[in-house]
Amino acid sequence: MSEKQQTTVVWEPTDQALERSRMAGFKSWLEKQGHGPFEDYHALHRWSVNQLETFWQSVWDYCGLTCDTPAETVLGNRSMPGAQWFPGMRLNFAANLLTPAEGDQANSEAVVAYCETRPVLRKTYAELKADTGALEAFLRSRGVQQGDRVAGVVTNGYEALVAMLATTSLGAVWSSASPDFGIGAINDRFGQIEPAALIVVNGYGYGGKTFARQEEFAGLVRQLPSLKTVVSIAQLPDEPPVSGDRVTTWDDALAFGAGTPPSFTPVGPDHPVYILYSSGTTGKPKCIVHGTAGLLVNHAKELMLHGDVGPRDRFLYFTTCGWMMWNWQASALMTGAAVITVDGSPGYPDLNFLWDTVAAEKVTHFGTSARFIAGCRKADLRPARSLDQSHLRVVFSTGSPLLPEDYDWIYGDGAPQVLLGSIAGGTDICGCFVGCTPLLPVRRGEIQCRLLGVDVQAYSEDGQPLARGRGELVCRQPLPSMPVRFWNDPDGERYREAYFSTFPGVWAHGDFIEFTEHGGAIIHGRSDATLNPGGVRIGTAEIYRQVETVAEVKDSLVVGRQIDGDVEVVLLVVPADGQTLTDDLAQQLRQRIRQGASPRHVPKHIIEVPDIPYTRSGKKVELAVARLINGSSKADNRDALGNPEALDRIRDKLTEIGLLSE
Numbered sequence: 001m002s003e004k005q006q007t008t009v010v011w012e013p014t015d016q017a018l019e020r021s022r023m024a025g026f027k028s029w030l031e032k033q034g035h036g037p038f039e040d041y042h043a044l045h046r047w048s049v050n051q052l053e054t055f056w057q058s059v060w061d062y063c064g065l066t067c068d069t070p071a072e073t074v075l076g077n078r079s080m081p082g083a084q085w086f087p088g089m090r091l092n093f094a095a096n097l098l099t100p101a102e103g104d105q106a107n108s109e110a111v112v113a114y115c116e117t118r119p120v121l122r123k124t125y126a127e128l129k130a131d132t133g134a135l136e137a138f139l140r141s142r143g144v145q146q147g148d149r150v151a152g153v154v155t156n157g158y159e160a161l162v163a164m165l166a167t168t169s170l171g172a173v174w175s176s177a178s179p180d181f182g183i184g185a186i187n188d189r190f191g192q193i194e195p196a197a198l199i200v201v202n203g204y205g206y207g208g209k210t211f212a213r214q215e216e217f218a219g220l221v222r223q224l225p226s227l228k229t230v231v232s233i234a235q236l237p238d239e240p241p242v243s244g245d246r247v248t249t250w251d252d253a254l255a256f257g258a259g260t261p262p263s264f265t266p267v268g269p270d271h272p273v274y275i276l277y278s279s280g281t282t283g284k285p286k287c288i289v290h291g292t293a294g295l296l297v298n299h300a301k302e303l304m305l306h307g308d309v310g311p312r313d314r315f316l317y318f319t320t321c322g323w324m325m326w327n328w329q330a331s332a333l334m335t336g337a338a339v340i341t342v343d344g345s346p347g348y349p350d351l352n353f354l355w356d357t358v359a360a361e362k363v364t365h366f367g368t369s370a371r372f373i374a375g376c377r378k379a380d381l382r383p384a385r386s387l388d389q390s391h392l393r394v395v396f397s398t399g400s401p402l403l404p405e406d407y408d409w410i411y412g413d414g415a416p417q418v419l420l421g422s423i424a425g426g427t428d429i430c431g432c433f434v435g436c437t438p439l440l441p442v443r444r445g446e447i448q449c450r451l452l453g454v455d456v457q458a459y460s461e462d463g464q465p466l467a468r469g470r471g472e473l474v475c476r477q478p479l480p481s482m483p484v485r486f487w488n489d490p491d492g493e494r495y496r497e498a499y500f501s502t503f504p505g506v507w508a509h510g511d512f513i514e515f516t517e518h519g520g521a522i523i524h525g526r527s528d529a530t531l532n533p534g535g536v537r538i539g540t541a542e543i544y545r546q547v548e549t550v551a552e553v554k555d556s557l558v559v560g561r562q563i564d565g566d567v568e569v570v571l572l573v574v575p576a577d578g579q580t581l582t583d584d585l586a587q588q589l590r591q592r593i594r595q596g597a598s599p600r601h602v603p604k605h606i607i608e609v610p611d612i613p614y615t616r617s618g619k620k621v622e623l624a625v626a627r628l629i630n631g632s633s634k635a636d637n638r639d640a641l642g643n644p645e646a647l648d649r650i651r652d653k654l655t656e657i658g659l660l661s662e
Contacts, residue, residue: 007516010411011419011442021438023305026062033058041439041449042519049455052477056085056297056453063300065334066099067091067293068266075478080505081495083478086293090266093273093292094132094169098262100336101125105311109338112314112361113157116205116344117236121158128162128333129262135166135231137257138248139197142229146171146265148196149275151224153179153186153217154321155204155343159233159250161330163199168273168292171265172196175275178322178616179204179235183216185616185639187223188284189277193487194226200242201235207345214242221246269293270484276324276427279615279640286494287487290430294480298431299331306451307394307421308438309365311336317367317396318342318354322616324427325367325398337365346372355383358392366415367396369618370406370422374548377409378576384413394436396421399618401523401541404445405549422447424523426509428499429481433473433509434521446520454479458513463503466515470524470539473513474506482507512539528623531560531601533567538601540622546592547571552579553589555612558603559626561659568604570629570659572650574612581608609653611646618642625650629659 018024027044031037035054038044048055053074069090076084100110110125123131144150150167154160154176167174175193177186179201190198198221203212214232221230221244232241233250241249248256270291277285303309315332316339319325332339340361346354346368355376358366376383383389395410395418402422410420421436424447433456434447442448450456458471465471475482486495502508512524524539531538543558555574560567571589573581586606594602613621621641628651638644654660 007446007518007520008444009441010407010444013419013438013441017308017419017438021308022310023308023438026058026305027439029062030058041437045450045452048452049477052453056480059301059305059453060297063297063304064099065096065296065300071269071293078478080478080482080507081492081500083482084270085291085478085480086269089269089293091269091293091296092169092171092264092266093296094165094262095264096296097165097331097333098125098129098132099334100311101129105336108336110333111158111161112338112340114340114342114344114357115155115157115235116208116348117210123158128165130258131162131254132165132169133260133262134254134257135162136169136262137260138231138253139166139172139229140170141256142197144170144172144196144228146267147271148172149193150174150197150199151190151193151195152176152199152321153181153201153220154199154233155179155201155235156320156326156341157343158341159199160321160326161333161339161341163231164330166262169262169264171267171271173272173275176321176326178320179213180206180211180320180642181322181616182639183220183223186220188639189287190224192284192287193275195224196226196228198224198227198230199233200230201233202239202241203236205236205344207348210236212236212239214240217242218244267292272484274327274430275487276327276430278427279619285640286498288428288483289485289487290481291484294482294484295430296331296334298429298479298481299328300334301452302328302431302435303332304335306432306435306437307365307396309335309337313337313364314340314361314391315365315367316340316342316354316358316361316363318346318369318372319367320616323618324430327430329367347375351376351379351381352383355381355387359383359387359389362391364391365394365396366392367398369399370397370402371399371618373397373406373410373414374403376414377406378551378554380413382413384416389415389417392418394419394421396423396436398423398425398432400620401525401544402445403545403549407442407444424511424521428483428509429479431481433475434513434523440519443516443518443520446516446522449519450515450521456513458515459503459506459508463506468515468517470512470514472502472527473509473511473523474503475509476506479507512541526622531558531567531569533560533569533600538598542597543569543571543593543601546596547573547589550585550589550592552576552585557612557620557622557625559622559629561604562630569601570605570607571603572607572609572612572625574609581606605659607653607657609646609650611643611649613644613646613650614642615640616642621647629654631660
């Protein structure tokens with residue numbers, strides 16, 4: 001791909017966006033406060049990292065966040081790790097997310113919940129607040145206290161939001177997993193944090209089928225001796241609840257506490273609000289603890305300013321409760337938008353379902369994965385030609401790098417009038433390093449910008465900033481949503497090793513990134529999955545950009561195989577329906593990689609496989625395959641995979657062709 005193609009402008013902000021977006025309002029407000037003037041977004045970003053404390057206090061004030069006791073200062077200790085955000089503050093997370101319930105929006109829609117097993121549910125902010133108070137009262141009656149953990153095996157729907165809000169209202173800590181996880185994977189997570197309460201569905205629906213799991217989840221309850229109470233949600237209305245003497249049904253729990261308002265118990269700024277988890281594909285997941293104030297203010301910035309989400313908007317992000325995008329979606333409540341949740345398969349009854357829902361619900365902000373957009377492109381879907389998208393302003397994409405051809409599809413047959421907001425960050429910060437803004441154009445194949453207040457750079461191997469070219473994604477100054485710690489890591493050693501061992505005092509995220517001359521960003525894949533034949537490093541995303549735009553290829557995965565002191569590239573290919581990996585197709589792929597990526601990275605082996613392994617949040621499992629092909633004896637955590645059978649099939653295929661010994 002040529003540089004000219006790579007940087008083609010495919011969308012320009014309208015005059016309305018430049019003047020009336022929340023980011024534009026924030027910029028104007030700052031200038032009236034005596035900051036700036038700011039010539040453009042990039043000038044605003046430079047100010048935000050040069051005046052870090054002033055910037056984050058400005059976000060807090062402009063976004064209307066509330067606290068019971070103001071902070072003594074914005075940033076105490078600035079060291080990383082160990083930065084102290086908003087020391088002395090007392091606040092409540094749920095109180096901020098339920099602010100719209102206090103004003104004119106109390107009777108406007110807060111949640112619209114779609115799922116495959118029940119009718120669409122619609123709830124107002126007033127109803128959401130009332131149910132939050134009722135469930136909190138029930139949890140308190142069962143002995144759940146401030147600082148306790150409440151775990152949810154829940155679907156992306158109304159109950160999950162109520163449970164999280166009730167938990168954080170009383171000052172407890174919320175952690176969730178998706179009900180399609182294996183029991184071992186759930187216990188690997190929740191067994192580490194010892195929850196006092198479990199909110200659990202009795203099963204789920206996916207792809208037109210139902211999966212009753214109440215017996216398995218009753219077994220999970222027996223494996224969690226710390227539990228004081230269990231609440232069973234009738235996700236499958238015709239199935240019985242999870243059994244056990246500590247179990248109360250959802251309806252009975254709400255009836256018990258009906259009429260009790262939320263307490264909105266004030267907690268400190270670093271008090272845990274969420275525990276999230278690393279993927280856990282190579283061992284037990286790391287338990288990542290996020291603090292209340294830092295996560296709140298960062299989500300406010302990302303959703304209100306960068307995402308331009310506001311009170312009259314309708315926000316749908318397709319996610320599960322085992323992915324950090326669920327937590328991000330939940331924070332949209334603080335904006336006053338209606339949150340549209342969807343539980344089930346994105347391809348059921350057909351691949352148009354999500355686009356149909358966007359049209360039916362007059363969605364203004366739609367979020368999905370790069371994999372879904374690529375699937376729509378390859379299926380030649382044309383929603384812009386048949387559906388009303390007049391309300392849709394922003395399409396968010398994350399999970400993996402978005403290919404340039406996916407930009408072409410969005411601005412052709414997908415949703416041509418929208419801001420395509422490709423965003424990149426991770427579970428580690430429950431947010432983004434780079435992403436979108438309504439003040440800049442969208443360029444083909446690029447993420448628009450560094451986010452405000454994020455001092456993100458590309459570093460060379462020797463720790464020097466790179467003006468151009470691919471380098472390690474690092475953050476040089478504290479970010480409020482960096483984890484406060486890992487669970488069960490009392491001396492912080494695992495935390496430091498995870499992010500600060502590569503460049504001391506600087507966060508290294510584990511991605512390759514490149515910044516363009518106009519301030520955009522390109523993610524080149526994980527740096528821990530680097531291909532390094534002949535000592536020439538390349539990110540895996542650079543291979544996928546060449547391979548996955550070939551019509552005959554449905555999916556692919558690339559790894560490096562250590563051999564004779566060097567590395568040879570191995571490309572696994574899933575052919576498109578009705579196709580096979582012929583010699584001609586293999587030669588076409590080699591030629592595209594040679595011309596579009598690098599002659600050094602032309603695969604030594606191109607192998608047809610039936611499926612590619614993914615994590616449950618939709619990320620390719622490169623590291624597990626690399627360990628397999630390089631003969632590692634360390635066992636992988638199969639419960640962390642969405643399709644563990646794919647790894648078995650790859651092992652069988654590699655053994656069959658002699659790349660693995662029996």
